[in-house]
Amino acid sequence: MATPDAPVTTPAVAPPVAAPRGARGAALRSVLARSAVPVLFAILCLIGIIAARLTPEFLVREMLVRFSRNAVLVLSLLIPILAGLGLNFGIVLGAMAGQIAAITVTYWKVPGVAGFGLACLLAVPIAIVFGIATGWLFNRARGREMVTGLIAGFFANGLYQLLFLFAIGTIIPFADPHMVLPQGWGLRNTVDLFGIQYAMDDWLRLRVDLGGSPVRIPLASFGLIALFCMFNLFFLRTKLGQELRAMGQDAHVAATAGIRVDRNRVIATVLSTVFAAWGQLFFLQNMGTMNTYSSHEQTGMFAIAALLVSGATVSRATVGQALLGTLLFHTLFVVSPLAGKALAGDAQIGEYFRVFVAYAVITVALVLHAWQKARRG
Amino acid sequence: MADVVAPADRTPPLVMLQESIREIGIPRLLIAVFLVALFGIAVATKMDIASLVGDSLLRAARNGILVLALLPAIQGGVGLNFGLPIGVICGLVGCVITLNAAVTGWTGLGLSVALAIALAIPAGLAYGWLLNRTRGQEMMVGTYLGFAVVSGMSIFWIAAPFTNPTLVWAIAGRGLRTTLTVSGVYDKLLDRLWSFNVLGVSIPTGTLLIFALACAVVGLFFRTRAGITIAAARSNPRFARAAGISDERTRVQATMFSTVLAAVGIVVFAQSYGFLQLYTAPLLMAFPAVACLLIGGASVTRATLTHVVIGTLLFQSILTVALPVTSQVVQGDISETARLIIQNGMILYALTRRSDR
Numbered sequence: 001m002a003t004p005d006a007p008v009t010t011p012a013v014a015p016p017v018a019a020p021r022g023a024r025g026a027a028l029r030s031v032l033a034r035s036a037v038p039v040l041f042a043i044l045c046l047i048g049i050i051a052a053r054l055t056p057e058f059l060v061r062e063m064l065v066r067f068s069r070n071a072v073l074v075l076s077l078l079i080p081i082l083a084g085l086g087l088n089f090g091i092v093l094g095a096m097a098g099q100i101a102a103i104t105v106t107y108w109k110v111p112g113v114a115g116f117g118l119a120c121l122l123a124v125p126i127a128i129v130f131g132i133a134t135g136w137l138f139n140r141a142r143g144r145e146m147v148t149g150l151i152a153g154f155f156a157n158g159l160y161q162l163l164f165l166f167a168i169g170t171i172i173p174f175a176d177p178h179m180v181l182p183q184g185w186g187l188r189n190t191v192d193l194f195g196i197q198y199a200m201d202d203w204l205r206l207r208v209d210l211g212g213s214p215v216r217i218p219l220a221s222f223g224l225i226a227l228f229c230m231f232n233l234f235f236l237r238t239k240l241g242q243e244l245r246a247m248g249q250d251a252h253v254a255a256t257a258g259i260r261v262d263r264n265r266v267i268a269t270v271l272s273t274v275f276a277a278w279g280q281l282f283f284l285q286n287m288g289t290m291n292t293y294s295s296h297e298q299t300g301m302f303a304i305a306a307l308l309v310s311g312a313t314v315s316r317a318t319v320g321q322a323l324l325g326t327l328l329f330h331t332l333f334v335v336s337p338l339a340g341k342a343l344a345g346d347a348q349i350g351e352y353f354r355v356f357v358a359y360a361v362i363t364v365a366l367v368l369h370a371w372q373k374a375r376r377g
Numbered sequence: 378m379a380d381v382v383a384p385a386d387r388t389p390p391l392v393m394l395q396e397s398i399r400e401i402g403i404p405r406l407l408i409a410v411f412l413v414a415l416f417g418i419a420v421a422t423k424m425d426i427a428s429l430v431g432d433s434l435l436r437a438a439r440n441g442i443l444v445l446a447l448l449p450a451i452q453g454g455v456g457l458n459f460g461l462p463i464g465v466i467c468g469l470v471g472c473v474i475t476l477n478a479a480v481t482g483w484t485g486l487g488l489s490v491a492l493a494i495a496l497a498i499p500a501g502l503a504y505g506w507l508l509n510r511t512r513g514q515e516m517m518v519g520t521y522l523g524f525a526v527v528s529g530m531s532i533f534w535i536a537a538p539f540t541n542p543t544l545v546w547a548i549a550g551r552g553l554r555t556t557l558t559v560s561g562v563y564d565k566l567l568d569r570l571w572s573f574n575v576l577g578v579s580i581p582t583g584t585l586l587i588f589a590l591a592c593a594v595v596g597l598f599f600r601t602r603a604g605i606t607i608a609a610a611r612s613n614p615r616f617a618r619a620a621g622i623s624d625e626r627t628r629v630q631a632t633m634f635s636t637v638l639a640a641v642g643i644v645v646f647a648q649s650y651g652f653l654q655l656y657t658a659p660l661l662m663a664f665p666a667v668a669c670l671l672i673g674g675a676s677v678t679r680a681t682l683t684h685v686v687i688g689t690l691l692f693q694s695i696l697t698v699a700l701p702v703t704s705q706v707v708q709g710d711i712s713e714t715a716r717l718i719i720q721n722g723m724i725l726y727a728l729t730r731r732s733d734r
Contacts, residue, residue, distance in 0.1 A: 140729035147459070147516045151724045154664070158717030166711060186709060344536070346552075352531040359525040366518050370511030 037311040037361075038328060044357075045331045048339035057211035059331065066330040068201065068221040069286045073303040074322045075228050076275035079235070081317045083268035084248035086369075087304050087362075089149035090134040090269065093156050094276025095296035097127035101277070102284050103164075103187070103292075106195055107176055116199035116285055123277040130156070131273030135266030146314075146366075153300060164292055187292045197288030200224065221282065228275070229319045244268055248315065279303075305329055305358035314369035332357060401674070404726045408672055408719060412691060415698045422705050427577035429701070433694035435568065435581050439649040441588035442642030443662070444669040444689045446635050448595055451680040452604075453631020454611030454624065455508055457670075457727075460519030461663035462527050463504055464639025467496035472644055472653050473553065476562060477541045486563040486648060493640035501636030505629030520663070527660045534655045557653040564651050584649050591638065592682050598634070607631050668692055668720040671727045695719065 049059070073091065080088040101123035105115045134152055141148040168174045169185025181188055201218035208217055235241040247254040247261055255261045280299060284290050307317055309332075310325030333354055340350020398406065419429055443461065450458035471492030475485050504522065511518045535552040539545060546552050558564075570583030598604045610617040610624035611631075617624055647653050670680055673688020699712035 137725065137729055143513065144516060144728055146514075147520060148725065148728050150517075150520065151664075151721050151728065154717065155721035155725055158714055158721060161714040161717065162711075165709065165714060166707065183708060346535065348552075349532055349535055352528060352535065356525065356528040356532065359521060359528050363518070363521040363525045366514060366521055367507065367511055370514035370518060373514075374510060374512045 034311045037309060038324060041309045041328050041332065045328065045335055048332065048335035052335060052338035052342045054335065054338065055211070059334070060210065061215055062334045063327065063331065064215065064217065065286065066334070067326055068218040068225065069283050070279075070303065070306065070330060071225045071323060071326050072228055072282050073276060073279035073299060074306050074326045075225075075232060075319070076272050076279050077303060077307050078232050078317055078319065078322060079244065079268050079275075080272045081312075081315065082236075082241070082248050083244040083265055084251060084315065085138060085265060085268060086146045086314045087149075087307075088269065088272050088276075089146055089300045089304070090138075090152050091272060091276035091279075091303060092153035092296055092300045093130040093134055094127050094273035095280035095299040096156060096160050097123050097130050097273065098277035098280030098284065099290060099292075099296055100126055102193060102196070102281060102290060103179075103191055106191060106193055107174065107179065109195065111195040111199075113199050113203055115196045116281065119196065119281050120278055123281060124274055127274040127277040128270055131270030132266060134273060135269035138269060139262050139265055150300075157297065160296075161293060189292055191290045191292055193284055193288050193290055196285050199285050200282065201286055218286070221286075224282075229323070232319050240264070240267065276303075301358060301362070302329070305361050308361050308365045313365060329358075402726070404723055405672060405674065408691065408695065408723070411719075412695050412698070415695065415702045418706065419698065419702050422702075424701065424705075429698050431578040431580075433690070433697045434578065435584070435649065436697050437689045437693040438581050438584040438588050439646050440642075440666070440669065440693055441685070441689050442591045442638060442645050443666045445588070445591055445595060445682075445685050446638035446642050447666060447670050448680050448682070448685055449598075449607075449631045449634040449638065451670075451675065451678065452599060452611060453607050453628050453634075454614075454678075455505075455519075455628055455632055455635075456515050456677055457667050457724075458519055458632070458635050458639075459516050459663045459667065460504055460508075460523045461635075461639045461666060462523035462659045463500055464497050464636035465643045465659045465662055466526055466530050467500050467636065468493040468640035468643035468647075469653060469655060469659065470496055471640065472559070472647055473539065473544070473557070473655075476544055476557060476559070476653070477539045479541060481562045483563070483566065486566055486644070489563075489644045490641055493644050494637055497637040497640035498633060501633030502629060504636060505632030508632055509625050509628055523663060524660060527657065531656045553655055555654070555656050555658075557655065559647055559651055559653060563648050566648055567645065568649050581649065584645060587645055591641070592685065595638070596682050603630070664724065665692070665696075665716075665720055668723045671723045672719075675727075676730065677727055692719075 073095075076091055076094065077088055080086065098119070101119040104122055105119045108118075110118050134149065137148055137152055138145045163172075164187040166186060168187055169180050174180060174185075179187060179191060198216075198218075200221050201216060203220035204223075206217040206219045207214040209215075236245065243254070243259045243264055246257065246259060247264060251261050276299070280296065283299075284295070287295075306325045306329035307322055308325065309329045310321035312318070312321040312325065336354035336357070337347040337350035340353060341347040344350075416426075416429075419426060443465075446461060446464060447458050450456065468489075471489045471494075474492055475489040478488075480488050504519075507522065508515045508518065537553070539551075539553055544553055544557055546554055567583035567587055568581040570586075572582050573580055599608060606617075606622050607627040607630055609620075610622050610627040614624040617627075643659075669688040669692040670684055671688065672692045673680075673684035673686070675681070675684040675688070696712070696716060699715055700710065703711050703715070
């Protein structure tokens with residue numbers, strides 16, 4: 001995998017090599033502060049693992065699946081952070097674009113890698129339109145992009161329901177009795193995606209024996225995730241990447257330097273939305289089934305929480321943090337209900353606990369971000 | 378156009394129309410037209426208009442204080458208080474303690490309100506303190522703090538030592554049920570108080586009166602010295618500081634007031650609705666309330682009592698009327714979809730208005 005620690009924005013501290021003594025202490029403290037969150041989270045996971053007596057095999061199995069499922073979604077958050085837009089809660093719209101594409105290829109009955117590829121292609125124009133719309137909203141709501149993205153997701157969810165519950169089969173011709181509700185219009189609550197299930201994961205088929213039974217290694221998916229990581233790193237070296245970084249540091253200065261800030265913000269949003277659409281397709285091809293009306297709803301929250309548990313912040317996140325965060329967050333996600341059951345005799349407590357952790361992590365990150373900003377300003 | 382030769386001091390009617398449309402806002406006009414259309418269909422299909430109007434009124438009264446709770450936060454310069462669930466949770470805890478102790482009737486309602494206020498004051502203080510440290514991101518911090526509190530409290534509802542067998546799961550013997558009924562405790566106590574019928578429309582006098590009372594309290598408060606101070610600090614923090622007013626303090630006061638109202642609001646809501654909804658139910662409660670206020674004509678930085686009353690009536694009427702009316706035209710529940718679009722479209726519109734920044 002690509003060098004995981006190349007920062008997406010300039011590091012907050014100078015490299016300690018040439019720094020004087022005091023600064024080196026400060027740098028050390030800053031590194032410690034930054035790694036406090038992931039360390040704390042790792043300890044939490046460890047306690048859960050011990051409490052629930054989980055075997056390493058079980059964890060490896062779960063993590064192979066969940067990591068390949070979620071990594072691209074988490075990576076899609078990086079570019080808007082670079083551009084100073086904060087956490088893009090609007091990736092929910094990207095997820096919707098991915099689902100629209102997945103539904104279309106299932107309707108057309110295009111199976112396998114061809115179906116998955118076609119879905120990825122179809123998702124692009126839809127995601128671009130959604131991204132431009134979101135970017136336009138972000139430009140009008142400057143300074144409150146995050147809350148606007150959140151509400152835009154809710155709003156788009158309404159339109160999405162309108163499309164798939166009421167327009168399909170009435171205004172839009174659509175006649176597949178397996179997909180449409182018995183009444184003749186509106187999509188069923190779940191769509192079977194067995195046509196494209198494991199299309200990517202099993203493209204380069206690999207099974208490894210683990211604890212007596214074979215486990216699927218999603219080689220092609222990992223390859224593509226690596227490609228996404230490299231794109232994110234390469235993107236920093238492009239002119240656009242540098243412009244976005246300048247905007248992220250100070251939009252005002254960037255604008256005076258002749259950078260077209262508004263246009264670039266829209267581009268950053270579009271890129272993020274397209275990646276999120278692909279990320280959702282990755283997620284769906286692994287799941288093999290889709291909750292038509294709810295698969296996308298929590299995409300944003302879980303991806304953002306995953307990114308933040310690695311110690312990333314609203315204004316600074318690296319590729320390595322995205323990968324680490326995905327791993328840590330989903331470990332907790334698996335462990336939490338099991339640990340809840342072992343400790344309190346109730347899996348429900350663990351389930352509530354992991355949702356609480358997701359929200360709490362986002363809250364703390366938001367508070368710290370606003371706190372620092374207020375102190376500086 | 379005929380108006381070309383109009384006298385200079387008279388604005389041409391077309392421009393005037395444009396001005397007033399801009400004043401009201403296109404989304405608000407669309408929503409009003411939508412409501413009129415819904416009632417039109419209801420009349421045309423000979424539905425029971427009296428019960429529709431009655432239900433609308435009841436729901437407006439029920440939700441009124443929750444919408445009103447947003448007003449102090451805007452007055453204090455904190456913006457739209459998406460952290461409303463924090464207050465709601467305080468109110469719910471108050472209700473659950475009352476139910477667990479099996480205190481019924483007016484004493485029960487009074488005890489619930491008292492406990493709700495007692496819990497909401499420290500919660501509001503802490504929330505306000507946090508918002509002071511996260512200036513510029515109040516809405517986002519409020520939203521996610523609310524989410525975190527609601528999901529954290531889910532663990533509390535399961536684990537807390539409530540023992541009353543009418544509240545906990547029958548088989549496990551512990552953990553509160555997701556929905557608790559208040560029937561026999563203070564179910565519709567206010568709704569029925571001095572209730573009467575006009576043209577077949579039943580008027581929930583008590584709940585309406587409590588809403589009116591709360592409005593009056595808020596209105597009067599912002600005429601007192603403390604209230605004026607809060608508003609002054611919001612409209613010009615620097616000038617206020619020169620006059621010896623710290624806007625840090627006034628913002629905390631405004632947030633606390635908002636949280637307390639939310640706590641009282643949910644008790645009144647539960648009394649009228651007949652149920653306490655625990656666990657994830659309060660999660661998204663702030664959004665419809667915010668939409669009500671915005672539909673009434675408020676903006677992110679400015680809101681009045683009129684906005685609260687008109688907005689609550691308009692939006693709650695739509696929510697009440699949409700389901701029975703649309704189900705006559707379209708099969709399936711399109712009203713929930715319409716609610717999502719109207720509610721969040723309205724919030725988006727308010728967030729992206731340029732004049733507000």
